[in-house]
Structure formats: structure tokens, C-alpha cells
Amino acid sequence: MPVIVVEVMPKAELLDPQGKAVAGALQRLGRSAFSGVRVGKRFELHVDGPVTDALLADAREVAETLLANLVIEDVVSVRELEDVEA
Amino acid sequence: MTRVGVVTFPGSLDDGDARRAVRLAGAEPVRLWHGDHDLQGVDAVVLPGGFSYGDYLRCGAIAARSPIMTEIVAAADAGLPVLGICNGFQMLTEAHLLPGGLVRNDHGAFVCRDQRLRVEQTSTAWTNAFSAGEEIVVPLKNGEGGYVADADTVARLEGEGRVVFRYLDVDPNGSVNRIAGIANERGNVVGLMPHPEHAVEPGFGPDTRLAMRSGVDGLRIFRSALEAVLAA
Numbered sequence: 001m002p003v004i005v006v007e008v009m010p011k012a013e014l015l016d017p018q019g020k021a022v023a024g025a026l027q028r029l030g031r032s033a034f035s036g037v038r039v040g041k042r043f044e045l046h047v048d049g050p051v052t053d054a055l056l057a058d059a060r061e062v063a064e065t066l067l068a069n070l071v072i073e074d075v076v077s078v079r080e081l082e083d084v085e086a
Numbered sequence: 087m088t089r090v091g092v093v094t095f096p097g098s099l100d101d102g103d104a105r106r107a108v109r110l111a112g113a114e115p116v117r118l119w120h121g122d123h124d125l126q127g128v129d130a131v132v133l134p135g136g137f138s139y140g141d142y143l144r145c146g147a148i149a150a151r152s153p154i155m156t157e158i159v160a161a162a163d164a165g166l167p168v169l170g171i172c173n174g175f176q177m178l179t180e181a182h183l184l185p186g187g188l189v190r191n192d193h194g195a196f197v198c199r200d201q202r203l204r205v206e207q208t209s210t211a212w213t214n215a216f217s218a219g220e221e222i223v224v225p226l227k228n229g230e231g232g233y234v235a236d237a238d239t240v241a242r243l244e245g246e247g248r249v250v251f252r253y254l255d256v257d258p259n260g261s262v263n264r265i266a267g268i269a270n271e272r273g274n275v276v277g278l279m280p281h282p283e284h285a286v287e288p289g290f291g292p293d294t295r296l297a298m299r300s301g302v303d304g305l306r307i308f309r310s311a312l313e314a315v316l317a318a
Contacts, residue, residue: 071187
């Protein structure tokens, strides 16, 4: 079944307390090579038919009106997932 | 008698307390259901606190797209007094009735405390019973109560006197300019993170200098709506 992936991240200028907490854990684990973490969201939208440009446009609209709140988040990508049969 | 609707969403927590606050303020509470398209002719609406839809997606995001919100947005645009408390405030921002958004507290922890606030704006439907600059204490309890908005929006809110409540003593959740509550341009829609409905009855409110749990500062928020309805 074709899948459209939508990725959403908190806006860069906003503090991301969740990312900060994960970054703190990495520091405590000695993984200091990873100096910062930001946590976002990935949505997988399942569709019945082929992924057309119109469907991708619909997905982007859904992403920008429901899946993300553009006041606090950015939609960073809307794309068809390849090789979902694997 | 003035009728004030309180909407129950899946995961609402404080709808019962909001109805009690409405009753103690001298109005008739009316139960409204998220799945209906019917406001039952109420004179004002309260969107209560809680964890609608388990805070899935974003706090208040799914509730803000529920059937009754279509009616509330239309009625709010026509001047109906609407109050959003905590999760209700989050819904109002998600429904774009109020600008900005609420994000996870900057310190990462859930906060629960009796919070001192300053009433910055008394010309709204929900604060007309206060005097300007008055300080009140009501409970605050949230995990995602940090108010954020872009610099232009914050400047506009401050410039237009639409910051209705401001945190005193501490900024408990990292809100910009210590903003605890805001109003729309018309002043009929107000959202705030603290919980006035938990400070309405002696014996069950915050402590005061006079007696334990005697704080009832929240009651006048609900009384204000009665005044607003009568004045309309």
C-alpha cells in the first residue's frame, strides 16, 4: 500500500524541551559527539491508489492545516515513501 | 437566567468544575457535547481544561476540529463570550480564535501550584468584574503551557492591550512576556492557562492570608461573563 510520509519539526527559534532532555541523557551517557537534539514527528499516510501529484498536494494541505501547527512547527517534508513492500 | 455552556470533549477533565463555577457565579450551566452542532442557545461558552484526545497530535488540536467548534467559531465571530481554560486555551489557539500557541513548559516538568496573576485588561467579557492591575491567585496545572508567538504578534497583543493575565512572582512555564492569558480583538474570546474554576468556593480554593483554601478569585471571571451578557 502506498504511503506518504510527512515530517514535522518544532520551529528552529523555539526551545525544544523534549530535545533538550534527550540531549542531556546523551551527555550523561558519554555520547558527547551529539551536541544537540531536536525531536520532531513523522506521519505515515496510507493511501489506496497510486500517489499522484494531486494526492501529494492534498497531503501537504493536510500537513499544514492539521498535522502541523505552523505557529510552532514547520512541515519539513511531504513525500512518497519508497520500497514500502520490503 | 443566563445560560453558560460547558463543552465536554473526550478527555475533558475540568468540565464538572467549570459547570460548578458557572452555577456559583449565578448562571445556569448547560452541558454541551463535542460531537454536536448545537450550542443550545447558550449566552456564553466555556472550553474546559483536561487532556482532550489524550493530547494526541498536539494539545487541543483534535478537539479544535470537532463538530461543535464549527458552531463556536461562528458564534465567537458574532460576539459570543467564549472562555478557554488550559486545554480550552490550547483549543482556541488551534482553532485560530486566538493567536500564538502553547508549547511544552521550558523546564520540561508538569507544574501545579497556586499562581499569582495580574489582571492586565478589564474590558473583556471575562474580566469586567475586576479592577485594572488587580492581583489574584488561582491554581495553575499544566505540562504544555508555555505561551509563544512571533515577535510581531506579541507586540500587537501588548500594544492593543490584549494581554489579559500575566504571571507574577515566577514565569511557571516559560511563557513569552510572562503571558498567562490573552483576548481576541473584540474581547469576547479569552484564553488562559491557569484554572479560575478551581478558585470559586471557600474551602476548595487556594490558601489566602485569611484562611486555608479560602481563595475564590476565580469566581469573578465567571461573573464577568454574566455582566457581559446583560450588557450586550
